[in-house]
Amino acid sequence: MAAGKEIRTKISSIQSTQKITSAMEMVAASKMRRAQDRMEVGKPYARRIRAVIGHIANASAEYRHAYMQQRSIRRVGYIIVSSDRGLCGGLNINLFKRALQSMKEYSDAGHDVDLCLIGGKGQAFFGSVGGNVVASVRDIGEEPTVEQLIGAVKHMLDAYVEGTIDKLYLVGNDFVNTMTQTPSVQQLLPLEADAQQQYSHHWDYIYERDAKELLDGLLARYVESLVYQAVVENGACEQAARMIAMKNASENAGELINELQLVYNKARQAAITQELSEIVGGAAAIG
């Protein structure tokens, strides 16, 4: 029964693959929860810093920071947040598609595009298709720190202040829920003014040190915190997407095993039937 043995080997090999994929699914599920927690704890910071910036911008209206000025566009910057590792379904592909779509609008209009890539998949993709990459970070890991991103973000902020780029976008995945992650393009610079902030009376802070210096520092921190949030959120998306991909893989493996088991059983039964009929035939010949 040579065929039977072959099928058995195949079944056991699929079973061990299934073990790996289901283990990966469980690991991704627990990592996703932790990534979601990280997403939550970072939110108060961005909210508070936004409120403070709103106050300063309103309080000292005579000073307009470069980050808040609209300029005519010659060159556009993109910070693209992708994952470091694969096996997470179409997560990165959809992200790059969305980014390219947005970039193409500018390049069709004759503007150049500068890229800042965060994550290994982005590097691999734009490494093969080209693009003017001016800064990149990879191997962020599952617990990203602001420290890892400072350099790349600063490079883009400096380029904006120097006038090399006139607009800065952030491309990353939004975590809608476990099943859904949507790529989004968000404008970082120039900062869009908060129209909701209305002040009924005039008031101002006491500034220790210059208001301008404080605003400079805070705005940079604010952009950093937005990028950090995007990286953390992308991490949660990555784990969720991987969980679903691995769940599907495990299910597929299960179906494959069932089918092969059926084929194996049929082959075995056929062999037994043949053997029996041979014995019966032999006995009849002798008798």
Place this chain on the structure above:
Amino acid sequence: MALTIHCDIVSAEAQIFSGLVELLVANGSNGELGVTYGHTPLLTDLTPGSVRVVLQGGEEEVYYVSGGYLEVQGDVVTILANTAVRGDDLDEVAAEEAREAAEEALANQSSELDYGRASAQLAEAAAQLATLRKLKNRAGR
């Protein structure tokens, strides 16, 4: 009992402290300062050092921040703490590293983005995924 002020100490990576305090003492760029209830609106940056809070009832807690910003507004005091040790020269080094990483990773590539090739590659990958999904649906019948 002393009047209290609401205090939030947050960093980009974590909420460090949140609650009512009687007094908060931090290292501002112009020296140490204490904040109690009724402080006038204030904004300052912080130098690396400890932040001491006196909770309701007199209990004390001490946190370390490696710099950041302190804001007093109404009855809320907020510390936006940095998580990393910052300095202009350090930031400059980090920016340079990010640029070098980009150059190194993409040493032999053209700076012209090939949109045609990029969308072709993406379309291929998307088609593969779609095929997998179709196969799965068929198998699940």
